Amino acid sequence: MSDLDDTDFNELQNRDRAARWHDAALLRHPDPRDPDHPDCDRDEDEEGEAANG
Secondary structure, eight states, X not given: OOSOOHHHHHHHHHHXXXXXXXXXXXXXXXXXXXXXXXXXXXXXXXXXXXXXX
16 A cells, blocks of 8 residues: 555646646747746756856
């Protein structure tokens, strides 16, 4: 039997759904200059500042 209760299960579902939504948004708007492009790790340079701003 699992130690997950309904709250934990719902939290995991929500995190998975958000990750899939973010990945889909990146595929729809791959250019970081696109205003609809969601933030991602690739958009930051070594110093943690936005690469496109």
